[in-house]
Amino acid sequence: MSVLTIRDLQAGVKTDTGYKEILKQVNLTIKSGEIHAIMGPNGSGKSTLAYTLAGHPKYEVQAGTATIDDQDILSMTPDERSLAGLFLAMQYPVEIPGVSVSNFLRTAVTQHQGEAPKLREWVGTLNASMKRLKMDPKFAQRSLNDGFSGGEKKRAEILQLEMLKPKFVILDETDSGLDVDALRIVSEGVNRAHEENNCGILLITHYTRILKYIKPDFVHVFADGHIIKTGGPELADQLEDTGYDQYLPEGESESALA
Amino acid sequence: MSNLNMQTGSVVPKYDPQNPYAYPAFMPSSADSSRRSFHVDDFPVPTVKSEEWKYAPLEKMGSFFMPYDASGETAINIAYSDGSTLDDHVHLHRVTRQELEDDPDSSFIPVDRVSVLGWNAAPQLYKIIITGTLPSALVVTVTSASLSLDSLHLFFTIEKRSQANIIIQHHGQGRLSESIDIRVKDYSTASFAFIQQGDKESQYLCSQRLTVGENARLNHSVITLSGDIARIRMDADFSGANGYLNMLGVYFADHGEYFEHRPYIVHNYPSCTSRVIYKGALNGIDTKSAWVGNALILPQAVGTDSYELNRNLLLTSEAKAESEPQLEIECGDIVGAGHASSIGHFDQEQLYYMESRGIPENIAKKLIIRGFFKELFDEIGILDLGDQLLHIIDTRLEHEE
Numbered sequence: 001m002s003v004l005t006i007r008d009l010q011a012g013v014k015t016d017t018g019y020k021e022i023l024k025q026v027n028l029t030i031k032s033g034e035i036h037a038i039m040g041p042n043g044s045g046k047s048t049l050a051y052t053l054a055g056h057p058k059y060e061v062q063a064g065t066a067t068i069d070d071q072d073i074l075s076m077t078p079d080e081r082s083l084a085g086l087f088l089a090m091q092y093p094v095e096i097p098g099v100s101v102s103n104f105l106r107t108a109v110t111q112h113q114g115e116a117p118k119l120r121e122w123v124g125t126l127n128a129s130m131k132r133l134k135m136d137p138k139f140a141q142r143s144l145n146d147g148f149s150g151g152e153k154k155r156a157e158i159l160q161l162e163m164l165k166p167k168f169v170i171l172d173e174t175d176s177g178l179d180v181d182a183l184r185i186v187s188e189g190v191n192r193a194h195e196e197n198n199c200g201i202l203l204i205t206h207y208t209r210i211l212k213y214i215k216p217d218f219v220h221v222f223a224d225g226h227i228i229k230t231g232g233p234e235l236a237d238q239l240e241d242t243g244y245d246q247y248l249p250e251g252e253s254e255s256a257l258a
Numbered sequence: 259m260s261n262l263n264m265q266t267g268s269v270v271p272k273y274d275p276q277n278p279y280a281y282p283a284f285m286p287s288s289a290d291s292s293r294r295s296f297h298v299d300d301f302p303v304p305t306v307k308s309e310e311w312k313y314a315p316l317e318k319m320g321s322f323f324m325p326y327d328a329s330g331e332t333a334i335n336i337a338y339s340d341g342s343t344l345d346d347h348v349h350l351h352r353v354t355r356q357e358l359e360d361d362p363d364s365s366f367i368p369v370d371r372v373s374v375l376g377w378n379a380a381p382q383l384y385k386i387i388i389t390g391t392l393p394s395a396l397v398v399t400v401t402s403a404s405l406s407l408d409s410l411h412l413f414f415t416i417e418k419r420s421q422a423n424i425i426i427q428h429h430g431q432g433r434l435s436e437s438i439d440i441r442v443k444d445y446s447t448a449s450f451a452f453i454q455q456g457d458k459e460s461q462y463l464c465s466q467r468l469t470v471g472e473n474a475r476l477n478h479s480v481i482t483l484s485g486d487i488a489r490i491r492m493d494a495d496f497s498g499a500n501g502y503l504n505m506l507g508v509y510f511a512d513h514g515e516y517f518e519h520r521p522y523i524v525h526n527y528p529s530c531t532s533r534v535i536y537k538g539a540l541n542g543i544d545t546k547s548a549w550v551g552n553a554l555i556l557p558q559a560v561g562t563d564s565y566e567l568n569r570n571l572l573l574t575s576e577a578k579a580e581s582e583p584q585l586e587i588e589c590g591d592i593v594g595a596g597h598a599s600s601i602g603h604f605d606q607e608q609l610y611y612m613e614s615r616g617i618p619e620n621i622a623k624k625l626i627i628r629g630f631f632k633e634l635f636d637e638i639g640i641l642d643l644g645d646q647l648l649h650i651i652d653t654r655l656e657h658e659e
Contacts, residue, residue: 054614057606082616094611098629107625108615143629160615 009064024225040222054088085167151182158189175210187213294367301371313548329406330381366439373465376435402432431457456485472498513542525559534566540577563593
């Protein structure tokens with residue numbers, strides 16, 4: 001049983017014109033096995049929260065803490081955060097030419113396990129996982145994300161999630177750009193990882209459609225850099241009906257921002 | 259219409275260097291100025307102001323610019339990669355300069371002072387004729403023994419409808435001026451890979467003449483991995499229509515090394531294709547590379563398809579890369595002509611992505627360098643040469659911190 005605890009987190013980005021604050025006092029606690037959905041309008045800082053937790057160099061923490069059990073993850077390098085059990089499935093996975101999916105993942109798993117997995121077992125595990133995600137076995141030899149379609153990139157993210165078995169998973173708009181079949185396959189992968197490893201999940205999304213496949217225990221409404229409302233799954237249904245306009249500053253609407 | 263002065267009759271356009279685009283057809287072509295000669299006096303001693311030599315460390319190369327007696331100490335070994343003895347697909351002749359100058363198949367004429375001096379001094383000149391399909395890759399090993407200047411000329415003729423894979427590897431400690439003449443005759447396919455792995459103080463200056471026949475294909479790879487100086491100039495053209503020239507290059511320079519590659523292609527026949535892709539990584543301090551590519555598409559080369567690309571990955575801020583892709587198009591009816599070039603450090607997003615999966619920065623960098631080269635090694639297409647080269651890169655990366 002592990003706990004990811006975020007306390008009074010304030011963070012932002014450095015720009016040419018100076019520091020710009022995006023996250024304002026974020027508080028959230030996720031325990032092993034829990035699924036939390038964070039929903040909010042575009043530009044509210046949802047992705048900034050994901051990348052700040054995962055240590056992207058673009059984002060700067062001003063105040064607050066984030067811990068996995070008693071480990072302070074904010075003082076860690078990105079690779080240390082991964083080894084501490086954090087995994088971010090990215091909205092735009094990066095293309096890395098000449099590095100095969102298989103070689104990349106085996107290198108990552110070696111870091112997590114402290115030794116290289118035995119080649120034969122490794123190939124078996126990887127193939128089984130790819131098969132469940134309906135990925136062609138040839139995929140393992142392709143360059144990571146290089147020339148992948150949007151759906152293939154997201155499946156590759158979930159493949160990494162299955163192989164690395166993190167304690168906590170952040171899914172950053174994993175549903176964006178997926179058709180119905182791909183959404184179902186990717187969601188099944190997430191649910192499998194959840195069941196097998198009892199990981200805690202932070203699901204960041206703009207739309208409710210992924211919640212048909214991945215059932216959250218808690219739904220948080222995120223606006224203007226912090227969580228402004230927390231509820232159960234029923235809150236998502238409510239948002240489906242009313243939209244985000246009520247959570248935006250007066251005079252703005254989601255459609256006007258888009 | 260009133261601006262046109264009809265009374266003076268038609269004006270004969272004249273090239274104006276101040277306004278070269280006024281009449282593009284009159285712009286000077288590199289073909290007009292490129293000199294080829296067997297006379298050393300036709301080529302002045304290079305200076306930093308010489309366009310062809312402006313990037314090279316001339317102060318270290320002086321002995322190549324003055325007449326010399328070649329040491330003749332360079333050892334040549336020719337064998338099949340599988341160890342089998344040479345059969346009648348390969349004919350090896352030691353020839354004289356006069357025989358080569360009289361040989362209608364040879365189109366080698368020196369293009370600069372280094373190559374003409376090398377030609378004049380060369381104690382060893384070989385003609386290697388390939389007929390039919392080679393049963394295995396032919397490996398030519400050139401081993402230098404001392405730092406005394408030596409010179410070598412190799413002339414390869416790939417006869418009609420033949421197929422050959424040829425690896426030419428350079429080892430040892432030496433100063434070598436080499437000239438290479440390759441003629442791929444009609445309907446033949448040849449893959450050549452040149453590997454430079456000289457010792458620390460080695461200096462290697464090479465001038466190549468490549469001729470691709472009608473419906474012939476030349477896959478040409480250059481892999482420069484070590485040596486104090488390696489400079490390779492390649493002049494390629496075609497001797498018939500529908501030729502295909504694929505040029506790949508990889509260089510990985512370290513502390514103080516200087517590597518220069520100049521692939522020049524002249525499209526002089528219709529419907530020929532050329533692809534040039536060179537990628538280099540530079541590590542260490544005082545490391546330098548230069549890449550100058552040119553594709554000249556002559557008026558008669560209708561249906562030409564050409565593309566050249568050079569990418570440089572700087573691993574340290576003390577390394578320096580120069581990259582000049584050039585293009586001269588004198589024909590309006592072509593399929594394509596493109597060029598691209600880049601010089602840059604590691605992509606921060608790539609590094610972050612790998613780190614976020616638990617891979618430490620130093621290992622992530624090695625994976626990126628390996629991938630940068632692997633893409634090209636996969637294209638070489640000579641047996642397992644790509645794997646062997648990747649192994650060399652892996653070994654080097656293991657020893658770096």
